[in-house]
Each structure stands twice: as structure tokens, then as C-alpha cells.
Amino acid sequence: MRARLKMETIxxxxxxxxxxxxxxxxxxxxxxxxxxxxxTLCHMHLHDLNIENxxxxxxxxxxxxxxxxxLSPACITKCDDGAVIRTxxxxxxxxxxxxxxxxxxxxPKDCLxxxxxxxxxxxxxxxxxxxxxxxxxxxxxxxxxxxDTSPSIIRELDKCIMCRRCEMMCNxxxxxxxxxxxxxGFMAVVAPAFEQNLEYSPxxxxxxxxxxxxxxxxxxxxxxxxxxxxxxxxxKTVVVQTAPAVRAALGEEFGMKPxxxxxGKLVAALKELGFDFVFDTDFAADLTIMEEGTELLTRVGKxxxxxxxxxIPILTSCCPGWVNFFEHNxxxxxxxxxxxxxxxxxxxxxxxxxxxxxINVRRQDMxxxxxxxxxxxxxxxxxxxxxxxxxxxxxxxxSTRELAxxxxxxxxxxxxxxxxxxxxxxxxxxxxxxIFGNTGGVIEAAVRTAYELHxxxxxxxxxxxxxxGMEGVRQATIDFGGFPLNIGIAHGLGNARKLLDEVRAGxxxxxxIEVMACPGGCIGGGGQPLHHGDSSILKARAKAIYEEDKxxxxxxxxxxxxxxxxxxxxLGEPNSEKxxxxxxxxxxxxxxxxIIKQ
Amino acid sequence: MSSIKIxxxxxxVDKINEICDSxxxxxxxxxxxxxxxxxxxxxxxAEVQEVIADKMNIATARVYGxxxxxSFFTMTPKGKHPISICxxxxxxxRGAEKVLDEFKKELAIQVGQTTGDxxxxxxxxxxxxxxxxxxxxxxxxxxxxxxxxxxxxxxLKEYE
Ligand code: SF4
Ligand code: SF4
Ligand code: SF4
Ligand code: FES
Numbered sequence: 204m205r206a207r208l209k210m211e212t213i214x215x216x217x218x219x220x221x222x223x224x225x226x227x228x229x230x231x232x233x234x235x236x237x238x239x240x241x242x243t244l245c246h247m248h249l250h251d252l253n254i255e256n257x258x259x260x261x262x263x264x265x266x267x268x269x270x271x272x273x274l275s276p277a278c279i280t281k282c283d284d285g286a287v288i289r290t291x292x293x294x295x296x297x298x299x300x301x302x303x304x305x306x307x308x309x310x311p312k313d314c315l316x317x318x319x320x321x322x323x324x325x326x327x328x329x330x331x332x333x334x335x336x337x338x339x340x341x342x343x344x345x346x347x348x349x350x351d352t353s354p355s356i357i358r359e360l361d362k363c364i365m366c367r368r369c370e371m372m373c374n375x376x377x378x379x380x381x382x383x384x385x386x387x388g389f390m391a392v393v394a395p396a397f398e399q400n401l402e403y404s405p406x407x408x409x410x411x412x413x414x415x416x417x418x419x420x421x422x423x424x425x426x427x428x429x430x431x432x433x434x435x436x437x438x439k440t441v442v443v444q445t446a447p448a449v450r451a452a453l454g455e456e457f458g459m460k461p462x463x464x465x466x467g468k469l470v471a472a473l474k475e476l477g478f479d480f481v482f483d484t485d486f487a488a489d490l491t492i493m494e495e496g497t498e499l500l501t502r503v504g505k506x507x508x509x510x511x512x513x514x515i516p517i518l519t520s521c522c523p524g525w526v527n528f529f530e531h532n533x534x535x536x537x538x539x540x541x542x543x544x545x546x547x548x549x550x551x552x553x554x555x556x557x558x559x560x561x562i563n564v565r566r567q568d569m570x571x572x573x574x575x576x577x578x579x580x581x582x583x584x585x586x587x588x589x590x591x592x593x594x595x596x597x598x599x600x601x602s603t604r605e606l607a608x609x610x611x612x613x614x615x616x617x618x619x620x621x622x623x624x625x626x627x628x629x630x631x632x633x634x635x636x637x638i639f640g641n642t643g644g645v646i647e648a649a650v651r652t653a654y655e656l657h658x659x660x661x662x663x664x665x666x667x668x669x670x671x672g673m674e675g676v677r678q679a680t681i682d683f684g685g686f687p688l689n690i691g692i693a694h695g696l697g698n699a700r701k702l703l704d705e706v707r708a709g710x711x712x713x714x715x716i717e718v719m720a721c722p723g724g725c726i727g728g729g730g731q732p733l734h735h736g737d738s739s740i741l742k743a744r745a746k747a748i749y750e751e752d753k754x755x756x757x758x759x760x761x762x763x764x765x766x767x768x769x770x771x772x773x774l775g776e777p778n779s780e781k782x783x784x785x786x787x788x789x790x791x792x793x794x795x796x797x798i799i800k801q
Numbered sequence: 802m803s804s805i806k807i808x809x810x811x812x813x814v815d816k817i818n819e820i821c822d823s824x825x826x827x828x829x830x831x832x833x834x835x836x837x838x839x840x841x842x843x844x845x846x847a848e849v850q851e852v853i854a855d856k857m858n859i860a861t862a863r864v865y866g867x868x869x870x871x872s873f874f875t876m877t878p879k880g881k882h883p884i885s886i887c888x889x890x891x892x893x894x895r896g897a898e899k900v901l902d903e904f905k906k907e908l909a910i911q912v913g914q915t916t917g918d919x920x921x922x923x924x925x926x927x928x929x930x931x932x933x934x935x936x937x938x939x940x941x942x943x944x945x946x947x948x949x950x951x952x953x954x955x956x957l958k959e960y961e
Contacts, residue, residue, distance in 0.1 A: 380861070380862055383863045383865065383866035385865055385870070387870050396861035396862040795851065797809075797814070797851060800808045800810050
């Protein structure tokens, strides 16, 4: 064993208190360690995910360092041994106000109708610093950048404060490169190449830029208005499905502790809002496992027989952000992922056929709404291949945040709602369906079912701890009745790229790989309640999801009685022709082409 | 899907690739690659930036970010008669800015732009070392000294 290196530490004084920190610590971190809250705007640090943004640009975090003439930004200045620092002197307060007034001078005063209002870091900061007027704003030139609306995301760059968090997320974490800081001075914005609309960039709609934007510059397209209209329309039967990650996060919007499960209240709220049937996307997650798990077994079976067309590894395909990513970046590998649709789309396809027939409603009279932690699902639901004669399988996809707004609008006392249960048949699910919300959860659910179907034996333990955790890339080998199945897991698209590069080079040792676009998986999705830079919230949500799984009487997908019934009454076998027609899809090459003049 | 459809000739693409290769396709050399490419084409249209991004494995948005950050890169082709106005101290003091304003007004373009007919483009220069003649204007290779705003119309007329 290697001896642990002793850290070199230094001593300094912050606000008259002594503190000892590791050499290289920033003033901000030293102060936070002591419970001193220095305000920040551009800086963001998601410790558990190893993600940090520190451009040192906004200067809200300035502090006074004894012996230095100028104030220093705490987020990028390292502590010196023996330094004496004061964080809230009158001079500091004055400087912070001036900085804030400057930032606000060309910022639209749109708070009344801004989608970020109430959750906006800039608004909070203006309040915290007591800004009541903005000197010189009559003469300030206001930026007038056009509004860009894509299927999932709205960019309103007049509200951009150039913190560049979105750029960091899109380039460093996701390695998508859809956004970059462009132009300079007053014209500077974060934009796609040639300042085109996001729709024409390689954007995956993962929404991670939206999740970290401190202002209303990046927000989701709001579909609650359309949903309300559908509910009001007496000719429509409105069916709603809710994704696993929603129940582990929605409570935060109503002041509950992160990690509080609100499944029962969520169902009650949706009934109160007037949805005709309240179902669970987890049901469709179980269905996904039946289809994807069967595909996995078929491919691995071929592989074991030495078939060259076995097409190993199989990649999961339930994350639409991930699907967009490989369509743009790895179109040469587009036959490698499973062809199974995402649970959202499987649900829509079954609701508008099997269930519509059952309740005798015509397809055009049924509206399917999904509540998702995800912004990529908005785009996914609008893909033309997921519609029949122009009628989409999923009509509207709204985020956890949009649902919270909707609940507040309806004056529902969420915290005091009774717990209610999902409707049947599409509301029953196993614990395997629930863990889809966490990184590693889809492959764990698939392993549970594939193992039992392959070996004919019951698993003695269902918790695969080796597949869980927050490291960006994980791997595990599971004994599949004598065959060691190598599993890879990546969350965050930059991590996915690493595994895909290996597959492309023919060096991958994995038989199955799970990818989720968002760091942490869907619990950290672009449509979830904002974490405001606190990654412990994501961990609490992940824990809640595993808890929900544990509490379920049924924990493997193939034992869900309504899934068994669905195959018996309607689909036949997993991967049957009918199942293929309704539950599987194909992928497209979306890489930008360089066209050469002949 | 990207709507940018690139229409370059094969020889242009080859030239860009050659420049990128000469810098080992190293992303830290992007600015030098852009310089060399602009030297060759005279400007950096979107299509050229896409090829560079693809070849060097850099996000196109990032390439565009660099092109728009540095004022010496341009995305518009120079006019047939490129006009440059010296903004060095001597010229500035003797009213170069008024001369520049007059050109802007007459041509109805800003610095860095080209007229719709492709005839004239406008740029400003650092000191050209002809301070005795300040303010100095260059049109193509020809130098005009002691230019006053009133001379602008006549200068332009020479190129009609
Ligand atoms: S949604 Fe994701 S891919 Fe698109 S710009 Fe934002 S971070 Fe980049
Ligand atoms: S769009 Fe939002 S996250 Fe991106 S730089 Fe502007 S304010 Fe920051
Ligand atoms: S990880 Fe989940 S929330 Fe994120 S893009 Fe994928 S499906 Fe959506
Ligand atoms: S938070 Fe430190 S400079 Fe912005």
C-alpha cells in the first residue's frame, strides 16, 4: 500500500477567524468551509460529478485581501499562507453593488413574465445585494438578440450574463460543442456556429445548459398551455404518464427535502389537475426491458456461437439525448444500439393502440401527455417516425419544472395531498422500471430479467451494487450462468464518447453498454428542479429511487402481471413482429455533410 | 441536422486540409491555421470554417467563436478595391476618423464590410509609416495623402 501523502496546509484568517486549509484552496472554498457565504454568480462547482465552471468573469465574489490594492475574486484566487481576508467590508459591499448594477444595466426587466422568475440566480442576487435602482440605465444600450426557439429549448440571449456555464457543460462535460462564446464586447453571446438556431447545430437537447443557466437566457419550451387546452376539451381523453425520476425530485419544488419520494402525491395532483388516466412510464420501462433484454440475449447468444453478425456490444437506447448524440457523432455505428424505443415512446405507442381499443376511444380523440425530467423528450415526441398519419404517439412532453408550475397555478396544496395509486393497466410497474431514473439503472433492470430468462434460475439478490454509483464511467462483470458478461456504464456524453471511441476502434471489451446523457442519469435531467450548483441533491434523488425499488413487491420486469397480460392479449412474444412494429425504431445519420462542388 | 451545406471545390478542400496538416491538426494551432487559410482565400466563409473544424476535430461553434473574437479575421470577401484608412496616432489627430465616417456614409457600409456590388470594402489600419502624409488612405496599392472628408467623393469616382 502506498503511504498517503501528507497534504501541505496553510493558515490564514478570514473575517477574524483562523482557518487551516490545503495549499491551493481558493478563498471561496476556504470561506465556505467556515460557513461564510460569499455570493457567486458565474462560478459553479458540482463536487460529486467533478464539474466546475470558474471563468472569474462576473466579479460578484470579490473580497478584500490585506496588503493587496485591488479587491480579489474569491472563486479564482488561491489562499496565501498568513493572508488576512475580509469578505463583507463596506468597500466590498459597495463594489458588489456596482458590479451588479453594471450587469443589470442592459438586462431586460422582464421578471414579471420570465419563465425563470422565482428560480433565477440573478434575481436572487439583485435582492440579496439590495439593488433598488440601476443608475444610468436610461442611457444604457440594451442588447436585442433574436429569440431562438427549438423543439426543446428557448434561447433569449438578452438575458445572458456571459457566465459561460452552458458553454462549459456543452463542450467539456457533454463534448457536443453546440455552443461557444462568439463575438466580443457588447456583442458577445454564447451561440451555435454562425449564430444559427440551435435546431441546426449538433445539439442533443440534453438540456444540461438549461439546467445550469443562472438566468432566463436558456429555458425549456413550455407546453403546459396546450396540455390545459386538451384537458378542457370534452372530446379528448387525456392520458398522462410520469417518468421514474420525477417522483424523486418534484417535492423539492414544494419545499421538501431533496430525496423525498412523492409518488402518491404526484398521482393525486395529476388526478386533481383533471387527467382522465394517470399512468406510469415505469410500466413502459418494464416493457423496454422485455424488448431490450430479449435483444441482448439474442445478440449474446449469437456471439457465444461465434456468429460474426452478433453485433456486440449492444448499447441501450432509452435516452433520446444519447440517441441524438450518436446520430450526430457516430452515425457509422448507428446499427449498434438496441432498436428498442424509449419508454416514453413505447408508452405512447401502446396507449394509442392497445389501451385506446380497450376503452373504445379513437386515436385522434386521445391525447398522451408525458411528465419527464428531460428536455430531449420534447424533441423526441416530435420526431416524425413516432407519429401515425401525423398524429403523434406522445402529444406533449412537459418537464418536472413545468408540472410544478402547473400544480401551483391550480392552487393545489401539494404537501397535504393524500397518497393515491396509479390507474391500471398501464400504471403497474416493477422496481426494475423505477431504477431507470438512475445511471446504471437500465442495465441493472435488464440484467435482472435477462439473467433469470437466460439461466431459468431466480436471482438470489437483486441489488447489483457493482452497477451503482456516480463515477462517470463504470464497469462490472456479471456471471451469466458460466458466461462472464462485461458491462460498461457511462453518464454524461463526454464519458459516453470515450466508450464509443473504443467501440469504433474495435477495442471495446464490453458486451453491453448503458448510456445516459445527463450526469447522474435522468435524476439529473435538464427538466428537473434546478440544483443551483448543489450536487448532493442529485445523490439524494438517486438514493430515493433505489429506495422506491426496494419497497416494490415486484422487482423484475417480467413478473409485472400487466406486462404479461399485454403480451398475452396483444403483442405475442417479446421481439415479435407486432412488438417490432410498435416498440422498435431505427436511427438516422445526422452528421453535417461537407458538399463538394463537382 | 445542420443546414449548412458546404459547396467548395475539391482543390479548396485539399488546400485547407494541407494547411491543417502543416500544423499537425493540433487544436492549439487553430489561430495560425485560420491565419494561413485567410491568407489563401482572402476571407473565412462559413464553409471553410466547417472544413477546418471537421479536419481538426474541433467544434464548428468554437472555430466560429475564434473567428468572431479576433478583428483580423473576416467572413466577408474583400472588395475589388479594398479601402484602408490609417488610424495611427498622426492620422487620427489629423482627422482620419472624419474621413472614415465619410467613406462609411458614401458607401453605406461599416468597417469590415463590402458593398453589395463587391466593388469596395472598408477597413482601418494601424500606422502605415507615412505619417508625413497624414491622414493616409490606401485603395488597393495606391496611396492617397492628406485626405480630407471632402476628397472622398473624388477618390471613389476614380474607380467607377
Ligand atoms: S442541450 Fe445539451 S447539447 Fe444542446 S446546447 Fe445544451 S448542453 Fe449542448
Ligand atoms: S446563456 Fe445562461 S449559462 Fe450561458 S452564458 Fe448566458 S447566462 Fe450563462
Ligand atoms: S439522461 Fe434522462 S433526462 Fe437526460 S437526456 Fe437522457 S433520458 Fe433525458
Ligand atoms: S463568481 Fe467569482 S468571478 Fe463570478
